[in-house]
Every structure is written in C-alpha cells, then in structure tokens.
Amino acid sequence: MRVEPISVSKARLLKFIPTKTFLAQQRLEISFLFENIGEEPFPGCVFSWHISWPNGQSVYASCDVPALQKNEKYSSEPYLTDALSEGFGLIFITNLPKVTNGFVMFQIRNREYRRQGDLEESIGHVLAKRSQEFYTFYGLIISAIGLLITALDKIIVLLRWLLRLN
Numbered sequence: 001m002r003v004e005p006i007s008v009s010k011a012r013l014l015k016f017i018p019t020k021t022f023l024a025q026q027r028l029e030i031s032f033l034f035e036n037i038g039e040e041p042f043p044g045c046v047f048s049w050h051i052s053w054p055n056g057q058s059v060y061a062s063c064d065v066p067a068l069q070k071n072e073k074y075s076s077e078p079y080l081t082d083a084l085s086e087g088f089g090l091i092f093i094t095n096l097p098k099v100t101n102g103f104v105m106f107q108i109r110n111r112e113y114r115r116q117g118d119l120e121e122s123i124g125h126v127l128a129k130r131s132q133e134f135y136t137f138y139g140l141i142i143s144a145i146g147l148l149i150t151a152l153d154k155i156i157v158l159l160r161w162l163l164r165l166n
Helices: 131-165
Strands: 002-009 027-035 045-052 058-065 073-075 079-082 087-095 106-108 111-113 124-129
Touching: 002 087, 002 124, 027 045, 027 058, 027 124, 058 079, 124 131
Parallel strands: 002 106
Antiparallel strands: 002 027, 027 073, 027 079, 045 058, 045 087, 087 124, 106 111
16 A cells, blocks of 8 residues: 655635645645555555644544555545644654554555554655745845846936937
8 A cells, every 4th residue: 555645735825815835824735645556455444644743733633545456546535724833744644554354564655664553754744834934035026126127227227328428
C-alpha cells in the first residue's frame, strides 16, 4: 500500500482573495492518496493520522480506506482544519493499521514500513506562514514598482532636457 498526503490551502488574503500559500490561523485541506501496490487485494482499514504544529498543538483525524484490488487507487475525503501555528505542520501516521490477515506493508516516500504502531517520522508537512510576512512581501513589491516608475519618470525628464541642448 502506497500512501501519499495531499494538502491544499484554503487561505484567503484580505478575506476574499484565494492563495496557494498556507497561512497560520487559516483553513487548509488534508487528504491522502492510497494505492495498492501489492500483489494481493487490500482488505481495507481505518487510517489514523495527525498534524503536529510547532506551538505544541495537534490535529487528530482518521479516514476509512475501502478494500482495494491490485493497482487500484483511492483518494480519501478532504479533512478541513486550520493551520494552528506558523512554521512546519508535520503529518504523522498515528497508528499503522493492522488488517485481519496480519500486517500490511506501507510505502511512504519510497520507504517501506511493516510494523504496527505509531510512525516516529513525518510522512509530509505543511509550511504555514504568518499573514504579516505575506503582506510585507507584497508591500515590498508594490514599493519597488513605485520606485521604478519614479526613476523612469526622472530618466524621461533628463532625456528631454538633453535632447533640447542639441
């Protein structure tokens, strides 16, 4: 079983302009893509996961993974949550599922896991920025454009003056 986390920003600038950048204290969606890469059918399971934020807060959730035939894919329903802090929100598997006929091998970021229990390493991340960082960046760009327009105006005035001297 191959597992791939998929995160999508639902953040909005100035409350109405959508952005692909993850912003702290704003909405995001997490879903997972499951693909049965084994030779046998996958019987299905409950897949538990959580996002751990730098401020110590976590979001816990789970999703049902249906039975999958060989090479069949399943995308979980998106889970809507907030980016609880700025920085990296690390996505962990809370419990590697055990199915009725034994352990299932999971492949996450090209690494294989055959044990049951919590997975100590992150399987993905979400980088949330502060809104102020985002607004400061765009303020800098607008200021640079204004400076460029002012400089071009002065250059045009200088060129007109030079052309009159001839």
